[in-house]
Amino acid sequence: MIGPDDIQSLFGPLLDQISDDTLREKVVGTWVEACRIGGWQSVDELMDMPFTLLTDCHGISFVEHTTAVTAGALALASVQVEYYRQLPYTIDSDWLVAGGLLHDVGKLMEIEPDGEGGYVKSYAGRCARHPISGAILAAQLDLPQEVVNIIACHAKEGVGRPQRIETVFVHQADFATFNPLVMLKKGDLIGEE
C-alpha cells in the first residue's frame, strides 16, 4: 500500500516548497487516499502509469508529468514576479504548488491497468473525469477551496469559468506539456514529422 513516505519520495522537493505544514500534509494525504481508492499498490506502479490515455505519452509517466506541470506553473509565476514592475494580482505559491501536485490526482481513479500491460479508463473515470473526481476528493479532505478550483478548472471543465491566477498557471503548464504530444501524433509539430 502506498503511504505518505512514498509520496514524499516522489515529490519531496516540491512538497518542501509548501510552507504551510497542514496544507503539505493534506496534499500528501489526498495522494495516499486517491492511490487507495484507485487500487495503486506501489511506487513502481505509479512510475509506470501513463499521464494520459488521450494520446501517445512516449514513455512520459504520470509522476513526471505532475512534477513538470507543478514546476512549470511555478516558473510561469516567477517570471511575472521578476519581470513585471507591478503585478495586478496576488499569487499564492502554497496554493500553486499544492494545486500543481493535485491537479491530476483524479487520474489515479480515472485510469487503471488493463491486466495486459496497458491501461484503460475505469468505470469511475467514465462517470466523472479526473478534474471532477479530484476536486471532490480534495474537498472531502478539506483542502482549501482555492486548491479545489485549480483541480476542478485546470482542464476543459474550467473553460469560461472563474479561476484563481494559480489555476491559470497550472492550466497553461499542463497544456504546454500535453498538446505537443497531440501535435506530434497528428504530424503538426514542425521538424518532427
Ligand SMILES: [Fe+2]
Ligand atoms: Fe495534467
